[in-house]
Structures are given as structure tokens and as C-alpha cells.
Amino acid sequence: MTQSNTPSALLEARDLEIAFGGVKAADGVSLTVNDGEFVAIIGPNGSGKTTFLNICTGYLKPTRGTVRLAGRDITRLQPRAIARQGIARAFQIPQLFTDHTLIDNLMLSIAARRGIWQALTPLDRPAYRDEAMDLLQLLGLETHANALTGTLPEGQRKLADITLAFALNPKLLVLDEPTSGVSSIERFEIMETLMHAARQRGLSALFVEHDMDIVEKYADRVVVWSSGTIMAEGSPAEVLKDPRVLESVVGVA
């Protein structure tokens, strides 16, 4: 096998453990995301999916185990430091300044990435504006550049939030239910746009998703959570046929 065929690990979580009042939300969880890979996390409510994302992005510290990004231990870093290392997160509820325009939100994100001392200087600089417009074009939002984000329909607000994550120049996108709360047509539109943009930039993605049609179409690999552990893992075609997975996640035996 040539070296170029060997997948290169980007995110490596090993043996993670955390409990809340006796409930183990992560109980020996290990997961790798390779360069350029799209990995979906599925599992019933309360199984620990968001807890895993919180550990990987620095919002929770595990009592055991490590998280590495491109070989570097990031387990104890704060969320901001992890973002600087290359993990950008978009939340289930978009985190936009709703009374500011989309391009202002993006220029703020770009300025923040470049450092606080620059964030104190005027935000509207030609370099920031050009970069923001490039990102809006990449995510198909250029006609909404001057709209207040609070006035955007939900699907576009979600894409806008994802655009902010792209503005951090990440290696890995972490997305908590990127398609929740929108119509099924819009779900596929969001995923098509997101996948295209991520492939263009060579990014990997880790996303929690409840819609199995989305998982089947867009995930390279799917990982199934159950009570703080991983119960199954593999290609969507294999995993979504597994009777244990169907019973536990999809609710059909």
C-alpha cells in the first residue's frame, strides 16, 4: 500500500470518561476522524452525543482519556484555544448577533480569529470584507450579505452560522444537528452546500444528526452512541441495516 492510501488521523479521542451525578455520559469512548472524512454521530436522546462534542471542543473536561488534534493533545485546552488549533463548532441554535448584518457578523469572526488586538481596530477593513464575501459566495449567501441575521429564514440562519465556523479557518467542523428545525427539502440543500464548501476547503466534519436519510447520503462513516458508549460503527450502508441500531436509534425492531 502506498502512503497516500493510508488515512491520516485528524481527531483522535481515546478512552473518554465523564459522569454527571452517577450517569456516565462517556464511558470509555474512543473515536478517530481522518483527514477529509465526514463522520455522523447518531444515537437516542441522552446517550452522550453532545457530551462528546463538548469534550472535543473544550466545554467539558473528561475525568479520563485524551483528545488529540493532528497529534497534539488538546484535552485540557479552553474552547477558544481549541478553535485556534483548528476545530470550529456550529451549534444547534445559531450563535449570530441577530441585530447585525451577516457580513458584519463574519467580519467580527474573521477579526476574532486574527487576535484581540486587531479586533479593537475598525472591523470593516477591505481585507476582512473580501474574505467575508468569498466565504458568503462559498456558502451561497452572498445576496444576503447586508441582511440583519435576525431577519433570515431558519435554513439560511443555519448556513450563516456554519459560515462563521468556516471563518475560523478550521481543519475540522463540529456540527450539532446542522439540519434540525428546517423542512426536509431545505435539509438536503443545507447539506449539499455544506459538503461542497467543506470539500473545496479540504475540511473534515463531525456531525450529530437525527435524520437517517441525511446520514445515509452524506456520511462517510457513522458512529452509534448508546448510554455513553459506542455500540456500532461503519459505513452508513452497513450500520443502518444493523437490527440493534434500528431498534435503538430508529425505533424499529
Ligand SMILES: Nc1ncnc2c1ncn2[C@@H]1O[C@H](COP(=O)(O)OP(=O)(O)OP(=O)(O)O)[C@@H](O)[C@H]1O
Ligand atoms: N451539564 C450536565 N449536567 C448534568 N447532566 C448532564 C449534563 N450534560 C449532559 N448531562 C446528562 O448526560 C447524559 C448525556 O447527555 P447528552 O446531552 O450528551 O446526550 P445526547 O445524546 O446529546 O442527547 P440529545 O439527543 O437529547 O441531545 C444525559 O443523561 C444528560 O442528562
